[in-house]
Amino acid sequence: MRNNLKTFIQDFGWPRIIIFLFLVSxxxxxxxxxxxxxxxxxxxxxxxxQYAILVLALVPMIQSGCGLNFxxxxxxxxxxxxxxVSLQLELxxxxxxxxAIAFATPFSVIFGYFYGKLLNKVKGEEMTIAMYVGFSxxxxxxxxxxxxxxxxxxxxxxxxxxxxxxxxxxxxxxxxILNDFLAIRIGRFFVFPTGLLLFVGACAGGIWLFLRTRxxxxxxxxxxxxxxxxxSGVSADKMRTTSVILSTFLGAIGIIVYQxxxxxxxxYTAPSPMVFPAVAAILIGGASVNKASMINVLVGTFxxxxxxxxxxxxxxxxxxxxxxxxxxxIVSNGMILYALTRKVKVSK
Amino acid sequence: MGQNGPLLSLKNVSKEFYGNVVLQDVNFDLxxxxxxxxxxxxxxxxxxxxxxxxxxxxxxxTGGFKGKIILDGQEMHFASPFDALDAxxxxxHQEFSLIPGFTSTENIVLNRESMRPSILNDAFGKxxxxxxxxxxxxxxxxAIEKLGVKLDSDMLISEMPVGHKQFTEIxxxxxxxxxxxxxxxxxxAVLTESEAEILLDSLRKLAKKxxxxxxISHRLKEVVEVADKIVVLRDGLAVKDVPAAGVTIKDIxxxxxxxxxxxxxxxxxxxxNYGEKILSVEHLWVDMPGETVRxxxxxxRQGEIFGIGGLAGxxxxxxxxxxxxxxxxxxxxxxxxxxxxxxxxxxALKAGMAFVSEDRRGVGLLLDESLDWNIxxxxxxxxxxxxxxxxxxxxxxxxxxxxxxxxxxYISLLDIKCTGPRQKAKELSGGNQQKICLAxxxxxxxxxxxxxxxTRGIDVGAKKLVLDTLRKYNKEYGTTIVMVSSELEELRAIxxxxxxxDEGRIAGILPPTADVAEFGxxxxxxxxxxxxxxLASAAEEAPNA
Numbered sequence: 001m002r003n004n005l006k007t008f009i010q011d012f013g014w015p016r017i018i019i020f021l022f023l024v025s026x027x028x029x030x031x032x033x034x035x036x037x038x039x040x041x042x043x044x045x046x047x048x049x050q051y052a053i054l055v056l057a058l059v060p061m062i063q064s065g066c067g068l069n070f071x072x073x074x075x076x077x078x079x080x081x082x083x084x085v086s087l088q089l090e091l092x093x094x095x096x097x098x099x100a101i102a103f104a105t106p107f108s109v110i111f112g113y114f115y116g117k118l119l120n121k122v123k124g125e126e127m128t129i130a131m132y133v134g135f136s137x138x139x140x141x142x143x144x145x146x147x148x149x150x151x152x153x154x155x156x157x158x159x160x161x162x163x164x165x166x167x168x169x170x171x172x173x174x175x176x177i178l179n180d181f182l183a184i185r186i187g188r189f190f191v192f193p194t195g196l197l198l199f200v201g202a203c204a205g206g207i208w209l210f211l212r213t214r215x216x217x218x219x220x221x222x223x224x225x226x227x228x229x230x231x232s233g234v235s236a237d238k239m240r241t242t243s244v245i246l247s248t249f250l251g252a253i254g255i256i257v258y259q260x261x262x263x264x265x266x267x268y269t270a271p272s273p274m275v276f277p278a279v280a281a282i283l284i285g286g287a288s289v290n291k292a293s294m295i296n297v298l299v300g301t302f303x304x305x306x307x308x309x310x311x312x313x314x315x316x317x318x319x320x321x322x323x324x325x326x327x328x329x330i331v332s333n334g335m336i337l338y339a340l341t342r343k344v345k346v347s348k
Numbered sequence: 349m350g351q352n353g354p355l356l357s358l359k360n361v362s363k364e365f366y367g368n369v370v371l372q373d374v375n376f377d378l379x380x381x382x383x384x385x386x387x388x389x390x391x392x393x394x395x396x397x398x399x400x401x402x403x404x405x406x407x408x409x410t411g412g413f414k415g416k417i418i419l420d421g422q423e424m425h426f427a428s429p430f431d432a433l434d435a436x437x438x439x440x441h442q443e444f445s446l447i448p449g450f451t452s453t454e455n456i457v458l459n460r461e462s463m464r465p466s467i468l469n470d471a472f473g474k475x476x477x478x479x480x481x482x483x484x485x486x487x488x489x490x491a492i493e494k495l496g497v498k499l500d501s502d503m504l505i506s507e508m509p510v511g512h513k514q515f516t517e518i519x520x521x522x523x524x525x526x527x528x529x530x531x532x533x534x535x536x537a538v539l540t541e542s543e544a545e546i547l548l549d550s551l552r553k554l555a556k557k558x559x560x561x562x563x564i565s566h567r568l569k570e571v572v573e574v575a576d577k578i579v580v581l582r583d584g585l586a587v588k589d590v591p592a593a594g595v596t597i598k599d600i601x602x603x604x605x606x607x608x609x610x611x612x613x614x615x616x617x618x619x620x621n622y623g624e625k626i627l628s629v630e631h632l633w634v635d636m637p638g639e640t641v642r643x644x645x646x647x648x649r650q651g652e653i654f655g656i657g658g659l660a661g662x663x664x665x666x667x668x669x670x671x672x673x674x675x676x677x678x679x680x681x682x683x684x685x686x687x688x689x690x691x692x693x694x695x696a697l698k699a700g701m702a703f704v705s706e707d708r709r710g711v712g713l714l715l716d717e718s719l720d721w722n723i724x725x726x727x728x729x730x731x732x733x734x735x736x737x738x739x740x741x742x743x744x745x746x747x748x749x750x751x752x753x754x755x756x757x758y759i760s761l762l763d764i765k766c767t768g769p770r771q772k773a774k775e776l777s778g779g780n781q782q783k784i785c786l787a788x789x790x791x792x793x794x795x796x797x798x799x800x801x802x803t804r805g806i807d808v809g810a811k812k813l814v815l816d817t818l819r820k821y822n823k824e825y826g827t828t829i830v831m832v833s834s835e836l837e838e839l840r841a842i843x844x845x846x847x848x849x850d851e852g853r854i855a856g857i858l859p860p861t862a863d864v865a866e867f868g869x870x871x872x873x874x875x876x877x878x879x880x881x882x883l884a885s886a887a888e889e890a891p892n893a
Contacts, residue, residue: 209738209743209745212745212746213735213743213744213745213746214728214729214732214735214744214746217721217725217728217729217746218729220717221714221717221721221725224714224715224716224717225710225711225713225714225715225716227707227710227711228711228712228713228714228725230674230693230711231672231674231693231703231705231711231712231726232693232697232725232726232729232730233692233693233694233695233696233697233698233726233729233730234694234729235694290716291716
């Protein structure tokens with residue numbers, strides 16, 4: 001029994017156990033400082049669903065040895081393009097939501113293809129390069145959002161009649177389309193977002209299956225030892241590019257799912273700060289720079305988002321000040337730092 | 349200083365690495381002004397011996413050595429190469445240890461530069477002195493002169509031909525005031541013949557000035573030419589210690605390789621039937637760093653075990669790597685009369701060839717994945733095996749159960765010591781890892797199997813098992829095997845024909861029963877041996893006989 005506990009702790013990892021215990025203590029504390037438990041739990045589930053696919057998007061690239069996708073902003077931009085096109089065409093409901101994904105697909109494939117080609121040229125430095133690709137591409141898109149010929153009045157600046165606004169509401173189009181699908185309402189404060197979680201589950205299941213196909217296996221092998229894969233007749237570069245395209249595509253889906261729950265499409269510099277929390281979440285979940293599983297994604301997203309939901313409400317009530325942003329930054333950047341220092345665990 | 353006593357003498361020097369004896373009771377003396385030629389096969393213990401002599405930290409880290417090193421009548425205990433340098437030893441390594449962006453002067457006097465004081469000395473001490481370039485140049489030039497070669501003291505290392513780099517290294521060693529004993533490890537390996545000639549001349553000049561030299565070379569011709577006495581190492585034993593006068597290359601070659609010559613040839617009298625020609629390689633070149641293949645042609649028949657031997661760096665490893673598409677290659681390769689696309693591992697694998705790489709940990713294994721992955725992966729990718737259709741063939745997933753069954757089969761077949769199919773490859777010992785690599789290749793059910801250095805870095809018991817497995821597959825399944833190995837004994841024990849590669853070309857193909865000296869001569873690259881062509885052509889006929 002003690003042995004079992006030991007191996008469990010070893011497998012699960014101390015950082016996760018500490019964060020989990022901290023999260024539990026926050027839930028325990030919540031009622032005493034006047035925070036409603038059911039509302040908090042509902043929030044947690046909601047935010048989990050909002051972010052899970054963005055975190056999931058990191059998995060293919062980690063598996064193929066491209067490291068953490070700090071250039072996830074590319075996928076997010078592809079998703080934003082899909083969402084804005086969908087709004088421009090006035091698609092509503094499920095048509096609007098899936099239309100957005102459909103329009104985002106070609107963008108994400110094209111972006112991912114060239115991004116992947118670039119990363120193949122900078123093997124060993126992928127993460128640094130990816131970060132700058134993300135930053136500069138977001139800046140380039142800042143110009144594009146102004147000049148692209150969108151003219152739906154809900155999207156463009158009112159005074160000029162052209163150029164997209166910084167935030168665009170999806171209300172009246174596909175607001176909470178997944179959250180409200182088969183949602184279970186208990187009491188006034190608790191909503192179980194069934195549709196959202198089903199969609200997340202479907203995506204995670206899809207990737208889980210994909211990693212078990214021949215191509216998925218090859219991808220993992222490329223990440224584990226590119227020379228071995230090459231000697232087995234697998235093109236490492238092709239696999240890496242495929243993984244980058246997949247990651248970018250999932251990023252696009254992820255941001256659209258996020259928008260339908262959050263309610264707004266955020267343009268201009270908004271994609272950049274979305275990346276770090278996703279990276280932090282998968283690392284909290286126990287992934288390393290070259291191995292990640294679905295469990296890492298789900299556990300990590302839940303712990304990280306749970307922490308972000310609970311700390312502001314509970315700690316702020318105790319301290320009577322707003323510490324939420326500070327804590328979020330410390331946790332997310334601290335986690336990335338922690339993971340990157342343990343990077344050299346690959347055996348050669 | 350004992351004028352007549354030896355400058356250096358080794359007394360019963362022994363060394364073992366983790367219970368593996370690599371040197372045993374090595375004794376020899378070296379006098380002032382004497383050149384000692386040290387020869388031996390790869391792995392005979394030359395490098396270890398030099399490391400001991402030079403106080404390399406690797407020796408102390410692995411438990412030190414037994415025996416005595418006596419320099420000028422005093423027993424020496426070098427804790428580090430610096431002590432050895434202080435005692436007057438100089439070493440020129442196989443790889444250049446020069447700074448490419450510095451001139452030869454700067455390299456020669458590196459860290460021993462001539463200084464002159466500057467005003468900063470008063471405030472910050474001697475470290476702030478200024479380099480005295482004219483003095484440095486003078487010292488460098490006197491060292492170059494002592495060596496007796498033409499070398500521009502202001503030329504950058506990066507712009508020099510290899511020969512001059514080698515001279516710079518030697519000049520650096522003899523520029524030390526106390527340099528009395530110089531160790532040269534394969535100094536001529538990178539030189540052209542005329543450059544080597546110049547180097548040998550300057551070694552003779554140095555010896556005349558009283559410097560003792562230990563000269564390690566694979567080129568036996570040079571050893572015979574330059575050495576005053578010759579020490580032959582074989583399997584860690586100094587088997588010969590003779591004056592060089594009157595010794596022929598053939599003598600040395602047979603001392604180097606010769607073991608019990610009769611015992612291993614025994615199994616070859618069984619009559620083996622060979623089928624059709626299965627593989628033909630014509631004018632193959634391979635650009636593999638350190639193992640360049642220049643122009644190689646050979647044929648292998650169905651059911652044969654074809655051996656490829658030769659010294660390190662001559663290109664024998666390049667052949668399987670080139671045919672299997674891992675390094676850029678050209679020429680033509682036919683398997684079953686079908687042309688194989690080069691530079692494409694996938695094409696080579698699909699055609700029915702498999703490869704067990706010499707780089708076990710780098711290319712051969714997925715160290716972080718489980719054994720069943722390691723064994724089944726290539727078969728899955730190349731032949732689409734170990735996949736099962738899902739949802740009526742909509743897509744296919746890994747057949748985990750099938751992979752485990754396959755893995756278990758090979759675990760029992762090859763007697764792989766592990767906790768089960770789910771264990772990670774990195775947790776196994778070298779010999780068992782090698783068996784996994786073999787299992788991976790066997791799982792492809794290849795028509796032709798390339799095996800590269802199958803016994804490198806594994807213990808004796810595992811060696812035997814690996815070789816027996818190869819022999820068994822050849823016999824029972826008729827798998828044709830091309831085996832590349834540095835160990836001649838191994839090739840002679842298992843192969844039906846052995847080709848020796850020298851400088852990227854086939855120096856000759858011999859039957860395994862041929863005299864060891866013949867192999868030695870081919871390896872040493874003596875191109876004008878009269879009997880060679882005759883023997884090679886005789887071997888070509890051998891499989892038909």
